[in-house]
Structures are given as structure tokens and as C-alpha cells.
Amino acid sequence: MRCSYCGCMESRVVDSRSTDEGSAIRRRRECTSCERRFTTYEKLEESPLIVVKRDGSRQLFDRTKIINGLIYAGGKQKIPLVTFEELIDDLERELRSSFHHEVTSDEIGQRVLGKLHDIDEVAYVRFASVYHKFRDIDDFNKVLAKMSKRNDKHS
Secondary structure (H helix, E strand, O other): OOOOOOOOOOOOEEEEEEEEHOOOOEEEEEEOOOOOOOEEEEEOOOOEEEEEEEOOOOOOHHHHHHHHHHHHHHHHOOOOOOHHHHHHHHHHHHHHHOOOOOEHHHHHHHHHHEEHHOOOHHHHHHHHHHHOOOOOOHHHHHHHHHHHHHHHHOO
């Protein structure tokens, strides 16, 4: 590892620790030339996850877009941000473990809706209204009717 101070390629590891719940390793290093210490991080390189949009365009998976949509959908429901972050962590883990490098935005939306339904029904309806592009009150009523049937089955 190249020293960030003098550029020497020789260093020794002074300390190693796991970070981010085991997804990375933090290493404190000491340069053998200038003896200054610096920190490096070692992280598993993940292949990019590509989202195929409805119009056929492709873009990198961006969890920020989903979290913004969830925060908007949550509105004044007082859902902790950590709940949304965990939802997205689960979603990303599922998508990456499917061994597909491309996923449609529709599949992402359906998975988010499935997880959101168990968290908060109001946020679910608000997210669904944007995701499904509701045009009128009938669209809302259809989703509410489906939710009622689903709740009746779980009771």
C-alpha cells in the first residue's frame, strides 16, 4: 500500500478492525520509510446493480432515490429513518443475492411495496400512488380494497 505522505510502497499493518457490521476492514498502517501512520479500508468489491427503467434506459441502483420516496410516503407517520434504511438494506441484499446484475424498476417497486405494507399502511398507499401513477380516486379505492382483503386474510 502506497504511503499517503511520502509515496513509499512499503508499510506495515499496526492494527486491523472490522467495520460496518463486517462488510469492511479498517487497517492502521505505518510507513517503513517516513514512519507516519495512515488508515486504509478493505472492502469487498461488488458488481454494479443496474436498474432498467420503464422507458428501457439503464442506470446504477441508487438507494438515495428509494429512501427519498419512502420519506415522502411516510409523511407525518413518524416512521424512524432507520426503519427505511433497514428496508433498503434488505432490498439491496435480496437483489444482489439473486445473481442478476440488472433489475427492473417495477420489480424494485413491487418489493418495496411488499415490505412497506408490513411497516405502515398509510405510507404504503402513498408510495403506491406514486409508483402506480394513480390518476383518480378509483385507483386509490382499488388499492384500499386489496389491502382490506389482505388484512381480512391475516386476521
